Amino acid sequence: MNEFELKYGCNPNQKPARIYMKDGSELPVAILNGRPGYINFLDALNSWQLVKELKEATGLPSAASFKHVSPAGAAVGLPLSETDKKIYFVEPDAELSPIACAYIRARGADRLCSYGDWAALSDICDAATASYLKAEVSDGVIAPGYTDEALEILRTKKKGNYNVVQIDPNYVPAEQECKDVFGITFEQGHNNFKIDEELLKNIVTENHDLPRQAQIDMIVALITLKYTQSNSVCYVKDGQAIGVGAGQQSRIHCTRLAGSKADNWYLRQHPKVLGLDFVDGIRRPDRDNAIDIYTSDEFEDVLADGVWQKIFKTRPEVLTTEEKKAWIATQSGVTCGSDAFFPFGDNVERARKSGVHYIAEPGGSIRDDHVIETANKYGMTMCFTGMRLFHH
Numbered sequence: 001m002n003e004f005e006l007k008y009g010c011n012p013n014q015k016p017a018r019i020y021m022k023d024g025s026e027l028p029v030a031i032l033n034g035r036p037g038y039i040n041f042l043d044a045l046n047s048w049q050l051v052k053e054l055k056e057a058t059g060l061p062s063a064a065s066f067k068h069v070s071p072a073g074a075a076v077g078l079p080l081s082e083t084d085k086k087i088y089f090v091e092p093d094a095e096l097s098p099i100a101c102a103y104i105r106a107r108g109a110d111r112l113c114s115y116g117d118w119a120a121l122s123d124i125c126d127a128a129t130a131s132y133l134k135a136e137v138s139d140g141v142i143a144p145g146y147t148d149e150a151l152e153i154l155r156t157k158k159k160g161n162y163n164v165v166q167i168d169p170n171y172v173p174a175e176q177e178c179k180d181v182f183g184i185t186f187e188q189g190h191n192n193f194k195i196d197e198e199l200l201k202n203i204v205t206e207n208h209d210l211p212r213q214a215q216i217d218m219i220v221a222l223i224t225l226k227y228t229q230s231n232s233v234c235y236v237k238d239g240q241a242i243g244v245g246a247g248q249q250s251r252i253h254c255t256r257l258a259g260s261k262a263d264n265w266y267l268r269q270h271p272k273v274l275g276l277d278f279v280d281g282i283r284r285p286d287r288d289n290a291i292d293i294y295t296s297d298e299f300e301d302v303l304a305d306g307v308w309q310k311i312f313k314t315r316p317e318v319l320t321t322e323e324k325k326a327w328i329a330t331q332s333g334v335t336c337g338s339d340a341f342f343p344f345g346d347n348v349e350r351a352r353k354s355g356v357h358y359i360a361e362p363g364g365s366i367r368d369d370h371v372i373e374t375a376n377k378y379g380m381t382m383c384f385t386g387m388r389l390f391h392h
Helices: 038-058 082-087 098-108 127-134 148-154 212-226 251-267 284-294 321-328 346-352 368-377
Strands: 003-006 017-020 029-033 062-067 070-076 117-121 138-143 163-167 176-181 184-189 232-237 240-246 334-338 356-361 381-384
Touching (some): 038 117, 070 212, 098 127, 251 334, 368 381
Parallel strands (some): 117 138
Antiparallel strands (some): 232 240
């Protein structure tokens, strides 16, 4: 198959639509179930590149959760803690493989944004991963293969219409890539820039301490950013993206957005949130929405009389602003990556408030000295990679 007809393009009025190989060769993908659309394939192909590179760079099973051509989350397959299992709604007796852990953690970065996501797996999808995917609201998945049991599980999702795509893991794209915009063709070299530990050698701060886990986190952040709509900033902890700020015109807005998402991720672990007593049978998306509102300034929307009874068995105590600030202040060991240089030290100041201790950014600003000075003020370790990672 060298061509696949799509229902429509980005929007229903954009017809006809298809994916195909210009040179007449076979498509490197096979549709095993469902009928993916235009945006589905954009998500699938971007997310596959991310997880493939992340696996190659770290040696660990990797996964991503994509929405609208940017990752809501990405992670490597490290084991889940008991707290992780609780905040990601993992059944206590669930069997978890490394690739299942990778996807659960990737989706757990921002469960609200991952609603209706496209999942990407670096390894063969097994039954453990398929079982978790089946219980989540998701549009589709791409992987280099599927076990028979996993495929059987996924084919029962969405009344049999769940999109399952298999990609040839050995496929290598052409060196030059083209895109048409307004009838004009753009051409550029495919972004083959390799991200690995060699990129982290230029430590510019007084503190040169960069433990192995922080190196992995920097690699996770940078590869995530390579496939995130620019401008973008990514916060990572323990091999898991915990906040992605994408598509902002201002660098500080990226840093704030990613930081606020990282704060929300950490607030899910607050004792008051872990202690929320939900009514029986509540759907996962409804729980996610309730937690998001409960931890926000609009908490009264779920605590008002006549409302909370539909969500909780008992009315929760308010999580006060002071309690939230105190909890977020205990966050530490976070890594922050940026796809382009920080123009001012205000980005470092904001990142610090979300527990950032390690920073990876290209450098090259006329105010690099001020950015480094700000990082030194807080004893941070910062690497200048020398490479911009814009993606559009």
